[in-house]
Amino acid sequence: xxxxxxxxxxxxxxxxxxxxxxxxxxxxxxxxxxxxxxxxxxxxxxxxxxxxxxxxxxxxxxxxxxxxxxxxxxxxxxxxxxxxxxxxxxxxxxxxxxxxxxxxxxxxxxxxxxxxxx
Numbered sequence: 001x002x003x004x005x006x007x008x009x010x011x012x013x014x015x016x017x018x019x020x021x022x023x024x025x026x027x028x029x030x031x032x033x034x035x036x037x038x039x040x041x042x043x044x045x046x047x048x049x050x051x052x053x054x055x056x057x058x059x060x061x062x063x064x065x066x067x068x069x070x071x072x073x074x075x076x077x078x079x080x081x082x083x084x085x086x087x088x089x090x091x092x093x094x095x096x097x098x099x100x101x102x103x104x105x106x107x108x109x110x111x112x113x114x115x116x117x118x
Contacts, residue, residue, distance in 0.1 A: 059113070059114060059116065059117075062109070062112075062114035063114060063115065063117065065114075066105075066106075066109045066114055066115065069102070069105060070102065070106070073098070073099075073102045076098065077095075080095055
């Protein structure tokens, strides 16, 4: 087979497997009976009170972004801590720089009031 034929076969397989999986899940899914209650926008049984389209404060999103930044930072700390003895002084210095950048980000977020929850 030529290189283009091999790429074509892989392209067909990469399209066929997800389509087959979605078709199989659609064919074998449980088919619940529809009712008027199921077609309501909220199935929790409690109707909304007041306006449902309200503006949220930007501080909620800033709080989430700061959490995400530190969550990703912790993900990078785990493999480093697992292989700490084998990495040497260069990896230790790199991690000190990384942690100092995280602390600078925390200080900036604190200074800007992104961590205030009011």
